[in-house]
Amino acid sequence: MISILSPKAFKKAAPKPRRREATQPLVERMAEAQTHAQPTSQQSPPADPSPAPIISISQISKTYPNGTPALQDINLTLNKGDFLFITGPSGAGKSTLLKMLYGQERPTSGHIHINGQEITRLKGNRLAMLRRRIGVIFQDYKLIPRRTVAENVAFVLHAQGYSRKEIDRRLPLTLKMVGLQDKANRFPSQLSGGEQQRASIARAVVGTPPLLLADEPTGNLDGDNARQVFSILRKLNSIGITVVVTTHDEMIVRQLDYPVVQIRDSRLYNIR
Numbered sequence: 001m002i003s004i005l006s007p008k009a010f011k012k013a014a015p016k017p018r019r020r021e022a023t024q025p026l027v028e029r030m031a032e033a034q035t036h037a038q039p040t041s042q043q044s045p046p047a048d049p050s051p052a053p054i055i056s057i058s059q060i061s062k063t064y065p066n067g068t069p070a071l072q073d074i075n076l077t078l079n080k081g082d083f084l085f086i087t088g089p090s091g092a093g094k095s096t097l098l099k100m101l102y103g104q105e106r107p108t109s110g111h112i113h114i115n116g117q118e119i120t121r122l123k124g125n126r127l128a129m130l131r132r133r134i135g136v137i138f139q140d141y142k143l144i145p146r147r148t149v150a151e152n153v154a155f156v157l158h159a160q161g162y163s164r165k166e167i168d169r170r171l172p173l174t175l176k177m178v179g180l181q182d183k184a185n186r187f188p189s190q191l192s193g194g195e196q197q198r199a200s201i202a203r204a205v206v207g208t209p210p211l212l213l214a215d216e217p218t219g220n221l222d223g224d225n226a227r228q229v230f231s232i233l234r235k236l237n238s239i240g241i242t243v244v245v246t247t248h249d250e251m252i253v254r255q256l257d258y259p260v261v262q263i264r265d266s267r268l269y270n271i272r
């Protein structure tokens, strides 16, 4: 359930630190989720039924150092397994909000807890460790041009110290999940935009993060490719990954029955 909480209510809902999640089974479930995602009402329950919020945002405001006000008094809570659309006009502050969720920007005031940890206070290694548990995808894919699809995806696991054996186990399952098992050895320039975005999704989820943030993931794609990307995001959500998507794509937002918030004039509004 998504809720925009008052600061008082937030205090009650603020999560306690939790033990490290078991990530092993998720990659198998990703592989099993080969068929189209089920409608929202028929989705299987989230991986971890704990009611502790995965994201708690309390009274966030952000003004950039040059004086640009981006966000004001934002409160938002997401539970594990939620799927949320963040909409709003260009320049409204959608990317800024996502950047704060993965620790690339810090709020000017307020608090953000991710899985019980206050990301706004973390630095160095501790921030890096938390970021490993957050998958991020971008409008422009951000793949490494001189690496193949397989290398782009495996790179994340290498960086996180996974064994060769575990990398060899995860890679084909994840590429299959995004339909790129036959294009593992292609370079990004040899892929369509839709395929590049699917490779970037594989890279974001190969480490089985419980949270996936997508910043305008279909902004550069045509209708068919956009639908494919959302089908994968729904699959990932159906196996328990919490998904937050910023988008301009009103048609997709209308078609998919997920909660929607809008950022307008720096503030967050509940739309659906």
Ligand code: ADP
Pocket: 064, 065, 066, 068, 069, 070, 088, 089, 090, 091, 092, 093, 094, 095, 096, 097
């Ligand atoms: P959206 O994602 O909704 O298009 P952004 O979060 O990118 O909006 O931007 C929100 C506001 O903050 C805009 O006015 C934008 O120009 C400004 N902004 C974004 N990044 C920076 C930055 N690094 N420095 C200064 N202003 C910024």
